[in-house]
Amino acid sequence: MIVPLERPGLSSLAPLLGIAAVSLAFAWHISVGARSIPLHVVVEALLSYDPALFDHVVVVDLRLPRALLAALVGAALAVAGALMQGVTRNPLAEPGILGLLVGASFAVVVVVGVFDLTSPTLIPLVAAVGAVLAAGAVWGIAAAAPGGAAPLTLILAGAAVMAFLAALVTVASLLDEQTFEQLRVWMTGSLAGAQNEVLKWALPWFGAGLIVALAVARQVTALAMGEETAIGLGTDVVRLKALSLFAVVALTAAAVALAGPMGFVGLVVPHAVRLLVGQDYRRIVPWSALAGAGYLLVIDVVARLLLAPVEISTGLVTALIGAPIFVWLVRTRL
Amino acid sequence: MRLKCSTAQYDEPVEQRDAPRLQLRDASVGYGGAPIVRNVSLDVPDGALTVLVGPNGSGKSTLMKAMARVLRLDAGNILLDGRPIGQLPTRQVARRLALLPQGPVAPEGLRVRELVAQGRFPHQSLLRQWSRRDADAVEAAMEAADVAQFAERPVSDLSGGQRQRCWIAMVLAQETGLLLLDEPATFLDLKVQVDLMQLLRRIAKQEGRTVVVVLHELNVAAAFADHLVMMQDGRIRAEGCVDAVFNAANLAKVFGLDATVVRDPVSGRPVCVPRVEPAVLHTPRIAAE
Amino acid sequence: MTTAGMFSRLDGPVSFALPLRALAVLGLLLGLCCVLLIVSLMAGSYPLGALDVVATLTGRPPSEMAQTVVWQFRFPRTLAALAAGALLALSGAALQNVTRNPLADPSLVGVSQGAGLAVVAAIVVWPDLPQALRPLLAFGGALAVAALIQGIAMRRTGGATMRFILTGIGIAAFISALTSAFLTYGQIDRAVSALGWLAGSVHAAGWSEAGMLAGTLLCLVPALFAASRPMAAMRMGQDVAVGLGLKVGRTRAALITLSVALAASAVAMVGPLGFVGLVAPHIAHRLARSGVGLHLALSAAAGAALVGAADLVGRVAFAPVQIPAGLVTAILGVPIFVWLILRTQARPA
Ligand SMILES: Nc1ncnc2c1ncn2[C@@H]1O[C@H](COP(=O)(O)OP(=O)(O)OP(=O)(O)O)[C@@H](O)[C@H]1O
Ligand SMILES: [Mg+2]
Numbered sequence: 001m002i003v004p005l006e007r008p009g010l011s012s013l014a015p016l017l018g019i020a021a022v023s024l025a026f027a028w029h030i031s032v033g034a035r036s037i038p039l040h041v042v043v044e045a046l047l048s049y050d051p052a053l054f055d056h057v058v059v060v061d062l063r064l065p066r067a068l069l070a071a072l073v074g075a076a077l078a079v080a081g082a083l084m085q086g087v088t089r090n091p092l093a094e095p096g097i098l099g100l101l102v103g104a105s106f107a108v109v110v111v112v113g114v115f116d117l118t119s120p121t122l123i124p125l126v127a128a129v130g131a132v133l134a135a136g137a138v139w140g141i142a143a144a145a146p147g148g149a150a151p152l153t154l155i156l157a158g159a160a161v162m163a164f165l166a167a168l169v170t171v172a173s174l175l176d177e178q179t180f181e182q183l184r185v186w187m188t189g190s191l192a193g194a195q196n197e198v199l200k201w202a203l204p205w206f207g208a209g210l211i212v213a214l215a216v217a218r219q220v221t222a223l224a225m226g227e228e229t230a231i232g233l234g235t236d237v238v239r240l241k242a243l244s245l246f247a248v249v250a251l252t253a254a255a256v257a258l259a260g261p262m263g264f265v266g267l268v269v270p271h272a273v274r275l276l277v278g279q280d281y282r283r284i285v286p287w288s289a290l291a292g293a294g295y296l297l298v299i300d301v302v303a304r305l306l307l308a309p310v311e312i313s314t315g316l317v318t319a320l321i322g323a324p325i326f327v328w329l330v331r332t333r334l
Numbered sequence: 335m336r337l338k339c340s341t342a343q344y345d346e347p348v349e350q351r352d353a354p355r356l357q358l359r360d361a362s363v364g365y366g367g368a369p370i371v372r373n374v375s376l377d378v379p380d381g382a383l384t385v386l387v388g389p390n391g392s393g394k395s396t397l398m399k400a401m402a403r404v405l406r407l408d409a410g411n412i413l414l415d416g417r418p419i420g421q422l423p424t425r426q427v428a429r430r431l432a433l434l435p436q437g438p439v440a441p442e443g444l445r446v447r448e449l450v451a452q453g454r455f456p457h458q459s460l461l462r463q464w465s466r467r468d469a470d471a472v473e474a475a476m477e478a479a480d481v482a483q484f485a486e487r488p489v490s491d492l493s494g495g496q497r498q499r500c501w502i503a504m505v506l507a508q509e510t511g512l513l514l515l516d517e518p519a520t521f522l523d524l525k526v527q528v529d530l531m532q533l534l535r536r537i538a539k540q541e542g543r544t545v546v547v548v549l550h551e552l553n554v555a556a557a558f559a560d561h562l563v564m565m566q567d568g569r570i571r572a573e574g575c576v577d578a579v580f581n582a583a584n585l586a587k588v589f590g591l592d593a594t595v596v597r598d599p600v601s602g603r604p605v606c607v608p609r610v611e612p613a614v615l616h617t618p619r620i621a622a623e
Numbered sequence: 624m625t626t627a628g629m630f631s632r633l634d635g636p637v638s639f640a641l642p643l644r645a646l647a648v649l650g651l652l653l654g655l656c657c658v659l660l661i662v663s664l665m666a667g668s669y670p671l672g673a674l675d676v677v678a679t680l681t682g683r684p685p686s687e688m689a690q691t692v693v694w695q696f697r698f699p700r701t702l703a704a705l706a707a708g709a710l711l712a713l714s715g716a717a718l719q720n721v722t723r724n725p726l727a728d729p730s731l732v733g734v735s736q737g738a739g740l741a742v743v744a745a746i747v748v749w750p751d752l753p754q755a756l757r758p759l760l761a762f763g764g765a766l767a768v769a770a771l772i773q774g775i776a777m778r779r780t781g782g783a784t785m786r787f788i789l790t791g792i793g794i795a796a797f798i799s800a801l802t803s804a805f806l807t808y809g810q811i812d813r814a815v816s817a818l819g820w821l822a823g824s825v826h827a828a829g830w831s832e833a834g835m836l837a838g839t840l841l842c843l844v845p846a847l848f849a850a851s852r853p854m855a856a857m858r859m860g861q862d863v864a865v866g867l868g869l870k871v872g873r874t875r876a877a878l879i880t881l882s883v884a885l886a887a888s889a890v891a892m893v894g895p896l897g898f899v900g901l902v903a904p905h906i907a908h909r910l911a912r913s914g915v916g917l918h919l920a921l922s923a924a925a926g927a928a929l930v931g932a933a934d935l936v937g938r939v940a941f942a943p944v945q946i947p948a949g950l951v952t953a954i955l956g957v958p959i960f961v962w963l964i965l966r967t968q969a970r971p972a
Contacts, residue, residue, distance in 0.1 A: 160902070163957060167898075320800045330786055404861075428868020433866030
């Protein structure tokens with residue numbers, strides 16, 4: 001029997017509307033700042049750049065990178081979270097559970113605290129390396145366990161490594177207030193300090209991660225129905241898991257390098273998306289990318305506007321605003 | 335209640351009480367929206383095997399869950415021993431009525447014996463955690479469902495049919511007068527299906543217990559049922575002893591099935607043979623374009 | 624159940640059957656707790672011999688100092704550590720059973736975050752607050768957030784577990800973000816002090832804390848063990864549990880309330896000591912297989928031993944600097960846990 005795939009509650013216009021909304025958020029993000037720039041100037045600057053105009057320079061050189069950053073980090077974390085939840089079949093899974101976020105924090109704390117390196121281009125690199133190493137450790141433990149890297153083993157190993165590194169980070173913070181002071185804001189996740197250079201080398205990883213995520217999405221849907229069903233549907237489960245994990249690590253490492261360990265987006269945006277578009281990862285993955293990007297753009301604007309001229313750490317605002325919305329979604333949709 | 339048309343070639347039902355233990359009075363039930371099962375009235379005959387058949391999605395499981403007070407009624411009444419089932423203490427109900435839901439999932443790692451032992455839950459208390467009687471009931475249930483040889487293995491390691499038999503053993507261990515089994519025969523090979531139905535029939539006949547079973551295999555249903563209930567679209571379309579209900583007209587009405595009903599010369603039970611369109615049987619394969 | 628490998632009594636008004644191996648493991652864990660207690664009483668800046676400790680405990684202290692050190696400081700503190708570990712482990716085990724999710728722990732019901740927010744906010748906003756009020760604040764915060772999550776998640780029926788988990792995630796994230804905001808934008812010295820409390824530490828525990836924890840343990844634990852059979856039925860899934868005569872909604876609410884109470888009282892005394900609640904039940908699963916009731920006992924013993932050892936190590940390792948027990952719990956517990964993962968097949972709750 002062939003059943004047409006209906007999008008629950010969404011018309012075929014929805015993707016277009018989604019892209020339009022994210023573009024609008026993008027333009028809004030650029031227009032807001034110490035000097036407010038009208039939306040049409042933003043669009044002009046993006047479409048026909050004129051270096052002679054001051055506003056255009058501000059838009060392209062100063063604000064565009066940060067807007068891009070917010071969109072990329074949001075999309076990356078949301079997609080990584082969606083994949084993690086699909087592959088482990090556990091709603092509590094998130095990119096952080098592979099130890100990626102704590103790994104980044106730990107590496108940064110060690111480098112800043114022990115070697116006293118504070119170069120703004122180095123920290124992102126250190127964060128990314130820390131994230132990947134931690135994920136490697138988690139995977140190593142899970143794979144070495146009898147029965148192989150079953151979802152439960154993976155999650156438990158991740159939780160263990162996470163707790164371990166988080167404890168070490170706290171010990172370091174307690175023993176060395178200086179470092180803690182320096183890193184306080186970074187550790188909540190912030191879009192303020194990122195460098196264009198970092199953006200450049202994070203971009204390919206982000207792209208690769210997203211492409212792989214989109215490519216495996218169909219099979220993740222099958223995997224979400226159980227490993228055996230997935231194999232029955234012709235999925236190479238081992239390869240699928242490896243690819244998904246690659247995507248998760250690439251996306252999260254890129255995000256953590258750009259914005260520090262930002263928690264909430266990867267855990268909650270995929271759930272919100274799932275409540276809205278259903279259980280098919282062919283829809284969940286692209287919608288998570290859109291929702292994550294749009295969400296973080298809006299949040300970043302709010303973070304800057306809320307107590308202007310003081311800027312609140314974006315990582316905090318994501319949860320403070322997003323959590324009530326999410327709880328409302330759960331209540332009305334589930 | 336007496337079965338209206340038990341004929342000589344069937345076993346006589348054991349002596350009946352006046353009112354059946356389980357009665358449905360205009361029961362309507364659903365999942366929060368419009369009722370799925372509407373205005374169903376049914377007297378479940380005691381000491382007999384009642385089989386519920388119907389197409390997929392016709393509301394059999396919904397009705398079963400309502401009879402086991404898993405779902406709350408939207409309207410009407412279900413009486414257990416004359417009293418509305420929703421008003422009885424749930425523990426007391428569990429000592430009188432056992433339910434095997436469709437497609438239950440055992441916690442991973444649980445062993446067969448532990449699964450079956452769960453059936454003793456309603457008989458236990460804080461002080462009586464595990465008694466001789468519990469142990470005996472579990473042994474007997476495992477014996478009856480033929481899973482004793484797997485007793486120490488994890489349920490998740492068993493085949494689909496073996497697993498199904500473990501769940502049946504759990505329900506048997508509950509030692510209730512009423513048994514509601516939702517598709518207990520799925521995954522079972524024909525021989526085991528027949529064994530199971532014989533076991534259920536024996537329970538009904540010899541121990542006077544009341545058994546309600548959802549089945550998809552029409553001929554198995556016809557071969558073993560004392561009482562046959564045909565459901566379609568949330569309603570009972572036909573009900574009665576097999577001879578009265580199991581005929582081509584009803585099969586066409588309820589299942590949309592074009593079948594001939596013949597009689598098994600040995601048991602005298604009706605058997606349905608689906609009519610296959612001659613075109614399908616005889617047309618030569620059409621050459622591909 | 625067969626009586627082979629079982630410690631059983633099948634006839635009479637009180638009847639039960641318990642697996643021998645699990646009982647043996649339980650005995651070992653309890654022994655370990657006793658050893659930890661003795662060693663904790665011996666070790667520290669004023670070292671005492673085992674005989675001195677025994678003498679002090681039996682009322683014949685070798686010196687005034689020994690009397691003070693053992694009875695005033697080390698004994699209540701160690702007792703508090705053991706009791707807090709047991710309480711958190713029990714809470715985690717109960718939650719993992721109720722939600723059928725192996726990742727559940729006291730932070731899922733918002734207990735840790737609620738306590739954390741209440742105390743951190745107090746430390747940052749109102750630094751003159753007497754220390755003695757912290758447990759009260761923590762307890763209140765824990766209960767308030769737990770009640771909020773329950774209130775939001777419990778109002779409708781169907782799919783209750785998933786809604787409960789997701790609501791927990793959402794509210795917990797919100798509360799944690801608030802706490803982070805206080806930590807990030809509060810004054811640095813206060814933030815550091817709050818950070819220490821957040822890590823979970825027993826070093827301030829005296830007799831009143833220890834007594835309170837032990838009291839809770841004695842009051843609530845029987846209730847939890849009484850609930851172990853319903854918990855076992857609950858694990859079979861909703862429909863089967865109803866069929867077995869369980870009031871599923873009421874049981875779930877009762878069990879969650881119980882685990883909230885267990886965790887909240889522990890967190891009130893020693894701070895949001897993480898990781899024990901998550902990991903102790905898994906350690907118990909992997910040490911010996913058992914029914915739900917015995918598994919609870921094993922979890923409690925494992926949790927107690929873990930936190931007891933963590934407190935000892937955190938106190939002695941870098942003396943005079945004391946590392947909060949919560950941190951050492953993770954640093955110490957993770958290698959043990961990883962070793963268990965590598966040794967045994969996953970046997971989820
Ligand atoms: N949990 C539920 N929530 C909402 N609707 C449900 C639920 N379970 C079943 N239904 C709907 O109720 C109707 C009857 O379902 P039911 O499970 O009773 O059918 P059934 O006769 O047992 O079918 P089958 O032979 O396939 O088991 C179906 O249309 C189904 O979609
Ligand atoms: Mg059904």
